[in-house]
Ligand SMILES: NC(=O)C1=CN([C@@H]2O[C@H](COP(=O)(O)OP(=O)(O)OC[C@H]3O[C@@H](n4cnc5c(N)ncnc54)[C@H](OP(=O)(O)O)[C@@H]3O)[C@@H](O)[C@H]2O)C=CC1
């Protein structure tokens with residue numbers, strides 16, 4: 001394993017790109033930060049790079065990946081691509097890593113995702129994350145690059161699960177913001193987040209992710225961070241909608257990207273296609289579309305048909321085993 005300082009190019013100089021640049025610099029790596037407004041060309045920025053890390057918002061990932069491919073295809077032979085975006089592409093429903101893998105089929109692609117609110121990382125507070133790849137060696141290499149006293153990095157062999165955890169929780173974080181904005185209390189919030197995790201697992205399983213990944217840092221961990229912190233932009237969207245702001249008003253005052261807004265639309269397409277029940281996401285979708293009020297969304301969730309808690313574990317099964325208590 002190569003523990004030498006690496007040349008890292010970070011694509012995207014927003015909140016997350018800058019925080020990751022800080023984390024990489026702790027271990028003496030050479031970091032170049034690029035955005036579409038950079039004075040230095042992408043070609044020059046990518047010269048001799050060992051690692052490309054993408055922290056571009058979902059809407060720009062494909063364009064930027066194509067740009068990287070067009071300017072520097074040959075010299076990227078041994079380069080590891082790391083993706084840190086948390087979103088889904090409309091129409092294709094691809095995750096960011098699937099876009100990178102399609103455009104760079106011969107490069108190792110690593111997903112980096114976890115409970116990582118960039119404002120806390122900028123304050124040098126401790127955090128943990130997950131790096132996941134089909135290429136174990138590449139994931140271990142990225143683990144070495146970023147591990148420090150401030151940032152604890154775990155590997156995971158389920159890149160789709162790790163990526164989807166970070167992406168799907170954004171929609172639930174919007175609903176958690178609504179819950180707090182309406183002052184619905186701790187019981188309601190616990191119920192919402194727990195049932196939200198069930199929705200994440202249902203979608204994740206359909207898209208090929210492992211259930212246990214959603215109970216780790218990149219799933220439950222990130223869900224807890226974003227559903228409980230006013231630093232989360234997605235949480236802020238929900239909180240402010242519950243305080244009578246319109247979506248355009250919220251988005252125009254928000255610093256940075258709230259990916260959950262677009263992810264929610266893509267999830268509705270996926271759920272319809274595969275007949276997956278995602279009641280919380282559905283209410284968030286209707287709320288974002290201005291079709292219902294936060295109170296109406298709450299009523300709809302509370303008055304759904306009563307059912308067993310677990311999809312594949314009906315309560316009748318437990319009772320028939322004599323475990324009723
Ligand atoms: N902030 C956080 O705490 C975390 C964020 N993330 C994820 O990282 C991603 C980026 O988030 P964050 O840095 O906060 O967002 P910001 O809005 O702060 O930054 C977004 C970056 O993406 C670039 N960008 C946006 N659209 C395009 C495009 N069409 N073409 C090229 N570049 C584009 C922006 O460039 P420009 O300035 O030119 O618009 C900017 O560099 C998101 O997917 C987010 O979910 C993941 C973990 C933590």
Ligand SMILES: O=C(CO)COP(=O)(O)O
Pocket residue numbers: 086114115116117118166170173222225226231232233234235257258259
């Ligand atoms: O993904 C994040 C923390 O892990 C950042 O959340 P927001 O995009 O909601 O700010």
